Amino acid sequence: MYYPIKGGSSLVVGDESWGQYRVHLPPVPPKHLILFSDLPKIDQKWTRTGLPDFWEERYLEESDIRDKERDLVENALLDKVTHCDIVLNRFRIQEFIRRMWGVWFMNNGVPTFLDRHHYFYLQWSKYDHEENNGYPFYYNFSRKAFYFRQWCEQNPLSLGYMVIGPRGTGKSSEELACITNNMTLRHNKKAALQSKSFEGDSQKILFNEKLVPLFNNLPPFFKPVNNHGTNPATKLNFFRDPKKGAMAKKVKFGPEYELSTTIRPVGPGEGELDGATEAEILEDEIGKTHPNLQxxxxxxxxxxxxxVFRNHRKIGLLRKTSTVEEMDEGGDECLALWDDSDNSPEKLDGNGMTVSKIHRYFFSALDTDTSPEVCDDYGNVDREKAENKIDNERAAIKHDLKKLSSSMRKSPKTVEEAFIKDQSKSIFNVFLLTKRLTELHKMRKPPYVRGNLYWVDDKENGTVGFERDDYAGRFYWAWFPDEFSGKKEPKDWKILNNVGKEQGYNRKGDSVIQPVPMNDHLFAIASDPIKFSKTKDPRASKAAAHGFRKFDTLVDYNKPKEEWLSHNFIFEYIERPDDPETYFDDMGMACFFLGTSILPETNIKSLVQHFESKGWERFLLYRRDFPDIDVGSQDDSGFSSVPEVIDNYTRRLISFINRHVMRMPFERTLQSWLDFDPANTTKYDATVSSGFTLIAQEFKAERDDGNYEQDINDWFDTYRRDGAASILINEDDE
Structure with missing residues (x-):
C-alpha cells in the first residue's frame, strides 16, 4: 500500500494535525469477486463466513490419509506429506490468497478493501468478542489503521510505527494478528513481545491470554508444523520434533518441512533485545512503562x-501501542518518541526518515465509540454523538481536575488530550493550554512564518531586513506592521528599524554616539541565553527569545480581549546555533528591527557582554527599570533566575494564560508552559524567555517626540474655505 498500483486508487489516512499518509489500493475487481455484492444493499456489510459446511467430513477423510503419510515421513520412508483433498485445497488457496493480498467486500453499496492483515484479523483471529462468537467486528476507523500499518511495512524508510489511542479499542489484539499472520508464513524469523512487565504483561496477557488462543483457534491449514504443544508457556516454536538415533539421519529438514520461526515474550528492559535480530517486535503499553521502575x-x-535495521537495511518492524496514563510514569517518554516520529517534510532527515525512524498514528475517541447508539451496522461512527457522550461524562467530573485530565488521557479526542498533564502537577491551566494547542494543530497553515533577520547591505548597526525561510528559519514571526507588506524596501519603513542616535557613555566611560531604541512604547523583547558548551543531550537547552507587541489603545481600545490584535507575543526564537555569534547577532538584529530594548536573563552574562562590546548598551533593560522587582544591584542589566524573579514572571504567565492564551500563536512555547517546573527551570528556556518578556513589556517608556514634526494636519482633516465650497486639503496638493 506504499507503492502505487497500476489501475488502482489512493486515499489519505491520518490527520493534518499529527500526520497524513497516502495509501494505494488495488483496482476494484469485477462485481462477482466482491464479497456480499449479490446481497441487497441494506444487507451488504462485513460478516465472517467461517469454514464451509462440507469441511468437517472431507477434512476427516483427508486427515486419515495424511496421518498415514506422516508416519512414513517420520520413519524416513517418505520425504513429505503430499495428499490433499482438491475441494478443500481450493478453499485453502482462496484463504491464503486473501491473507496475503487482501479482499474486497461490499459495504452498504460501497466497494471496500480489507488489506491482508485486516482480513486475517476479522476472519481468523478469535479473541473474546462474545457477541460475535469470539471474532472481531468491522469498523471503519480500524480499516484505516490497518492501511497505515501496511504502508509502514512496505515503506523502506519506515522501521515501524507507534499507535496511541483510547482504552479498549483492540490495539494490542490487532498487532498480534499482524504478527501472527506474518510469522506463520515466514522462514527462519524471530518475533518478540514486550510490555511494561514480563510475567504480568508480556507473558501472561500478550502471550498466554491472547496469542496462544489466537493460534490454537486458527484453521489447521494456517498452523505451521510446531513442537510447542497445545498450551505453550514461553514461546510458539515452528520447528519439527527432533529425532534421535539412526532414524534422525533420514529425516529431512529445511524450509519445505518447517518454518524454523519463533514468537516469544521478553522482559521490558532497555537492553533486553540488544544485539538480537528480530523480524517483529511488539512494544505494548509504551505510555504506561515507568522509566525508573521498568x-x-x-x-x-x-x-x-x-x-530491525542491520547492515543499513530494513529487516524487521517495530510495532508500538498504548494508551497514556500518568505523564510522569511513562507518558513523557512516550510523548518524546511521538514528537520524534513526525513525518512532516521539514522534520525528516536527509535520508527521508523521521528522527525516530518510525511513524505515528492516533485513534481519536470520537472515532472509536462502537456502542450501538453511536456506531451503525456498517462500522461508521457518528462523531457528533460520540463527542456528546464524552462531554457528558466529563461534565460530571469537571470540578475534579485530576480525574478530568486522567479521563482525557484514557479517552482522548485529540493528540493533545492523549498527553495532557495532570492539573495537580502543573502551575498553569493545562486545559486552556491543551485547547489552544489543539486549535493550532488543526489549522491548515500555522499562524506564523519562519525566517531570518539580516543586516541590509551587510551594514551592522544599520537597517535590518527579514527573509522568509520555511525550513531553516530561526525566527517564528506571527505579526508585522502593515508597512512590512505594503512597502518592500526596508528604508521606507517607519515603525520597523526605528532606531535613533544619541550622545552617550559606554561602559569604559567614553563619550560615543550610540544607537537608541525608539519603539519601547510599542514592543518588548527578552531572551534566555545558554552556555555554548558540549552537552550530552542537545535537546536539553536552547537559547530562547520572544518579542511582544504592547497593548495599543488605537487598535484595541474598548474591544473584548479575544479580539485584541496587540498585547501578544509576535515572535518566537528557540534555537541552538552552532556558532554563538549567530545567536548574539540575531538578538541584536531583533532589537534593531523592532526598534526596542531587550531584557536578558543574566545567569549567563554572554549576551550582555556581547551587546556592550558592540556599543548596544542603550538596548539593554536594567533592574532599575522595574522598581517592583527589588533584587540585586539596580545598575545591572537584566535579571538572574532567582526565586523572586521566577515567582514574578510565573505570576505574569499565569495571568496571561488565563486571559489571553487563546490568541497565543506559538506551539513550542505553549508546550513549554505545559511542561514547566518552577523548581527546575533549566529545561524550559521558552518559558523563562516568555516570562521575562512579560516583565519587559511592563517597562514604561518615555517617548521623545522631538524628532517628529507634526501639525494639525496630521491629526484632523483640513479644508480650504476660500471658494464657494470647502475643499479637502491633501498632502499632495500642498
Missing amino acids: ADIYKRHTKNVRS
Missing part, C-alpha cells in the same frame, strides 16, 4: 531499532 521506552527504542 524501562525508559525511548532508550529502549534506540536499541530495538538496531534489531
Whole structure:
C-alpha cells in the first residue's frame, strides 16, 4: 500500500494535525469477486463466513490419509506429506490468497478493501468478542489503521510505527494478528513481545491470554508444523520434533518441512533485545512503562531499532501501542518518541526518515465509540454523538481536575488530550493550554512564518531586513506592521528599524554616539541565553527569545480581549546555533528591527557582554527599570533566575494564560508552559524567555517626540474655505 498500483486508487489516512499518509489500493475487481455484492444493499456489510459446511467430513477423510503419510515421513520412508483433498485445497488457496493480498467486500453499496492483515484479523483471529462468537467486528476507523500499518511495512524508510489511542479499542489484539499472520508464513524469523512487565504483561496477557488462543483457534491449514504443544508457556516454536538415533539421519529438514520461526515474550528492559535480530517486535503499553521502575521506552527504542535495521537495511518492524496514563510514569517518554516520529517534510532527515525512524498514528475517541447508539451496522461512527457522550461524562467530573485530565488521557479526542498533564502537577491551566494547542494543530497553515533577520547591505548597526525561510528559519514571526507588506524596501519603513542616535557613555566611560531604541512604547523583547558548551543531550537547552507587541489603545481600545490584535507575543526564537555569534547577532538584529530594548536573563552574562562590546548598551533593560522587582544591584542589566524573579514572571504567565492564551500563536512555547517546573527551570528556556518578556513589556517608556514634526494636519482633516465650497486639503496638493 506504499507503492502505487497500476489501475488502482489512493486515499489519505491520518490527520493534518499529527500526520497524513497516502495509501494505494488495488483496482476494484469485477462485481462477482466482491464479497456480499449479490446481497441487497441494506444487507451488504462485513460478516465472517467461517469454514464451509462440507469441511468437517472431507477434512476427516483427508486427515486419515495424511496421518498415514506422516508416519512414513517420520520413519524416513517418505520425504513429505503430499495428499490433499482438491475441494478443500481450493478453499485453502482462496484463504491464503486473501491473507496475503487482501479482499474486497461490499459495504452498504460501497466497494471496500480489507488489506491482508485486516482480513486475517476479522476472519481468523478469535479473541473474546462474545457477541460475535469470539471474532472481531468491522469498523471503519480500524480499516484505516490497518492501511497505515501496511504502508509502514512496505515503506523502506519506515522501521515501524507507534499507535496511541483510547482504552479498549483492540490495539494490542490487532498487532498480534499482524504478527501472527506474518510469522506463520515466514522462514527462519524471530518475533518478540514486550510490555511494561514480563510475567504480568508480556507473558501472561500478550502471550498466554491472547496469542496462544489466537493460534490454537486458527484453521489447521494456517498452523505451521510446531513442537510447542497445545498450551505453550514461553514461546510458539515452528520447528519439527527432533529425532534421535539412526532414524534422525533420514529425516529431512529445511524450509519445505518447517518454518524454523519463533514468537516469544521478553522482559521490558532497555537492553533486553540488544544485539538480537528480530523480524517483529511488539512494544505494548509504551505510555504506561515507568522509566525508573521498568524501562525508559525511548532508550529502549534506540536499541530495538538496531534489531530491525542491520547492515543499513530494513529487516524487521517495530510495532508500538498504548494508551497514556500518568505523564510522569511513562507518558513523557512516550510523548518524546511521538514528537520524534513526525513525518512532516521539514522534520525528516536527509535520508527521508523521521528522527525516530518510525511513524505515528492516533485513534481519536470520537472515532472509536462502537456502542450501538453511536456506531451503525456498517462500522461508521457518528462523531457528533460520540463527542456528546464524552462531554457528558466529563461534565460530571469537571470540578475534579485530576480525574478530568486522567479521563482525557484514557479517552482522548485529540493528540493533545492523549498527553495532557495532570492539573495537580502543573502551575498553569493545562486545559486552556491543551485547547489552544489543539486549535493550532488543526489549522491548515500555522499562524506564523519562519525566517531570518539580516543586516541590509551587510551594514551592522544599520537597517535590518527579514527573509522568509520555511525550513531553516530561526525566527517564528506571527505579526508585522502593515508597512512590512505594503512597502518592500526596508528604508521606507517607519515603525520597523526605528532606531535613533544619541550622545552617550559606554561602559569604559567614553563619550560615543550610540544607537537608541525608539519603539519601547510599542514592543518588548527578552531572551534566555545558554552556555555554548558540549552537552550530552542537545535537546536539553536552547537559547530562547520572544518579542511582544504592547497593548495599543488605537487598535484595541474598548474591544473584548479575544479580539485584541496587540498585547501578544509576535515572535518566537528557540534555537541552538552552532556558532554563538549567530545567536548574539540575531538578538541584536531583533532589537534593531523592532526598534526596542531587550531584557536578558543574566545567569549567563554572554549576551550582555556581547551587546556592550558592540556599543548596544542603550538596548539593554536594567533592574532599575522595574522598581517592583527589588533584587540585586539596580545598575545591572537584566535579571538572574532567582526565586523572586521566577515567582514574578510565573505570576505574569499565569495571568496571561488565563486571559489571553487563546490568541497565543506559538506551539513550542505553549508546550513549554505545559511542561514547566518552577523548581527546575533549566529545561524550559521558552518559558523563562516568555516570562521575562512579560516583565519587559511592563517597562514604561518615555517617548521623545522631538524628532517628529507634526501639525494639525496630521491629526484632523483640513479644508480650504476660500471658494464657494470647502475643499479637502491633501498632502499632495500642498
